[in-house]
Amino acid sequence: MLSYLLMLKTGNLKKSTQNQHMKLSLAAILIFISSLVNAQDLSVIANDKGAPGQLKLTELQSIFQGKTTKWTNGSKVVLAMMKTNTDAGQATCQKLFQMNADEVKKYWLTQSMKGIETPVFFNGIAELKEFVVKTPGAIGIVEGSEAPAGSRLVMVDGKKSF
Numbered sequence: 001m002l003s004y005l006l007m008l009k010t011g012n013l014k015k016s017t018q019n020q021h022m023k024l025s026l027a028a029i030l031i032f033i034s035s036l037v038n039a040q041d042l043s044v045i046a047n048d049k050g051a052p053g054q055l056k057l058t059e060l061q062s063i064f065q066g067k068t069t070k071w072t073n074g075s076k077v078v079l080a081m082m083k084t085n086t087d088a089g090q091a092t093c094q095k096l097f098q099m100n101a102d103e104v105k106k107y108w109l110t111q112s113m114k115g116i117e118t119p120v121f122f123n124g125i126a127e128l129k130e131f132v133v134k135t136p137g138a139i140g141i142v143e144g145s146e147a148p149a150g151s152r153l154v155m156v157d158g159k160k161s162f
Contacts, residue, residue: 042092046154047151050071050137051139053154056157063079064092069116069117075137081140088143091143130148
């Protein structure tokens with residue numbers, strides 16, 4: 001990189017080569033920034049009635065894939081997720097489903113056709129949190145690691161966030 005800058009400063013780098021290097025540098029920077037945005041920490045919150053206080057990541061994935069539909073107390077699991085076009089929604093798609101947003105949409109469309117209840121999707125974190133607080137059995141994925149009153153933070157693999 002240093003030699004590139006030196007060649008650029010002294011004019012020993014052709015214009016077309018300069019443009020190629022600039023484009024490659026910008027692409028690398030954008031990829032790096034994109035990975036930082038998608039690496040955000042997510043936490044799990046749950047209504048006080050239903051979800052346990054701790055889950056393994058594999059259990060959480062089973063819950064959010066619609067495979068686990070009842071809590072140990074027999075109450076119904078109610079999924080709350082951010083819409084897949086939000087940053088938190090995209091991070092959830094990657095971290096829980098190992099899919100992109102479009103693949104998760106297709107997944108839930110297929111599940112709904114099988115009669116499996118789909119998540120309730122939200123535009124904003126505040127709406128999601130309010131829904132979880134008011135809905136027995138609800139569990140949701142949020143940015144940050146604070147649970148609103150009337151809900152609790154669910155530890156995932158012994159951690160506040162994943």
